[in-house]
Amino acid sequence: MTGFDPLAAVLWLPLGAAAVLAALPGYVLPARLNVLACLASLVCAVSLFWHRPPAGDYLMVDDLNVVFIVLNTFVGFTTATFSASYIAHELQTGRLTLGFLRFYHAMYQVMMFGMNLALVANNIGLMWVAVELATLTTVVMVGIYRTPAAIEAAWKYFILGSVGIALALFGTILVYLAAQPVLGEGTGSMVWTVLITRAASFDPELLNVAFVFLLLGYGTKVGLAPLHAWLPDAHAEGPTPISAVLSGLLLNVALYALLRFKMLLAANPQALAPGPLMIGLGLLSLIFAGLMLYRRVDIKRLFAYSSIEHMGIIVFAFGVAGPLGNFAGLLQMTMHSLTKSAIFFTVGHITQAKGTQKLADMGGLTETHPVLGWTLVAGVIAIAGLPPFGVFMSEFLLVSSTFARQPVLAAAVVAGLLIAFGALLVQITPVTFGPPRGRNARVHASTLPIFAHLALVLLGGIYLPPALVAWFQHVAALLG
């Protein structure tokens, strides 16, 4: 393996593809090229398992991020496949024009670049820049339909996202200030692999304040209540492939950034324990989003709130920490990402068939569109945390490990899960089973990505390969 650096390829491929896609007219070829570029990035990402370059001043691959990179490029690839059939329909109905499509494909690759960079960054400043880049590209994608509602959503996302990201930068500066007396001036004091080895001698007070800023800043991007206001609008008004990557990937990337800083805090014995803060915010998001689910009238907003709920569960899990809590959090991150993007693929085709996103105008999907209807049922079963799917596994693990330590918290989590479960049941049953309602256009659905995701989630619920379990355990121990 000389001369070929998969780490560089994971970054350069999307960037190069973006440049090419920005220049290509038409839509059939660019859509295919988009898929191809994502597939190539995926292959490079997978090869990182075997060929891991040493950590540098700016980039690194370690046990924590390698699986997120693979997950990121995998969902990026399946979403590109889905997007190819989705946009063909959008072109026919005239919601997008060819000019905007060129922009869309280029932006898609820039976004993949931003997210990959955030995941492999070893420098906390670089990581911040990458998250900001990914945010900005999604902002313009959310606004791409240029309807008043889309512009409103993009503006709100932009303002709230910028404020969040500004607070995160302030937190990053404070971390540097805490590191500087120990590590000296210059680049070394921002390199994560250096920081983590010396974190024990940093000023704990300063680290505490820094973490509060980072939690609020990156927490806004994760969509934690009460900082979630941008999330439902951005999910509902943008193109559905973007909703899928927002929920499935961007939230994970922001959470990953937060986890890195949590590890820094955990490495310093005098610093405040991040647990209670994360448990509080996580529980608040879980219960708040669960209650909000009942009042949704728009199917994409419904699943956006479900994402807030799941992010709440994940943050709660990492707040509980310990080997089991972290294990549950990592598994839930993976499973939620796969399940939610599968649901958004299905929902994208359903809204195209129905010509609306209103739940009230949909009904009896299992009769009119059997494939889409039943995959939606499967997806909702999975996301609601019912067996035999993987989300059940992680939620079960979380509840049982919390119960062993703090039974009251476990009761609160179970209550939140049940609230959300009830809401999904109430909202989705008439859509899938009741009498057929609304328009019934045929759509050319690409079901392969949906099935691939659901199969993986099912596999996660039935049989986790021992190698994967061992890896999760190892990383859970790293997270402290």
Place this chain on the structure above:
Amino acid sequence: MHGLAFDIAHMLAGALVLLSLMMLYQDRLYALINVLALHALVLAMSVAWQAWVHDAPHLYITAGIALVFKAIVIPMALRRMVFQLRIHREIERVVGSGLTMLAAIALVALSLEVMLPVTEGVDPVSREDIALALSVVLIGLLMMVTRHNAVSQVAGFMSLENGIVLAATGAQGMPLVVEISVAFSVLIAFIVIGIFLFRIRERFDTVDVEALDKFRGERR
């Protein structure tokens, strides 16, 4: 670092906080943009002073970007925009200026209270700068929530970014990559904002963000 050098750094950072407070009660857009330009100018001076005192020549670049881009180019563009959109009238506000000022003073007190005790081990200039920078950031946030006009929200965001640049340059020896990226992000942010503003203008006859609110998706 001691004596005069410290006093000047302190004065410049304090002036930034004062200008942030001034921004809060400007009720005309042109006046607001003028204060914003002044804010960026003081920031540039503060950064340049840091560069000279600490002998960190790369900070002059940051100062230059603040001076040229934030104090000259963006205010000019904003003025043009305000003129073209014909919105050089008064700004509506949610809370009265008296209350907003009181809240802002409380925020300054809060940030000094939070930052000074935890930064005892840090170099005194960094310490003052970080505390004052946090006040600028918080006042910028306050401005963004109390104003409804899109242009003044942009102004609030810009002052917030200025506060962050102050913090970044105050932290001695912080790697250059971050400073340039901050400047870059402001550029990108501004382009995005500009696009959005024009799109908003295209669709509606006002840049008042409240006019957009009725398009929220949750209509039955």
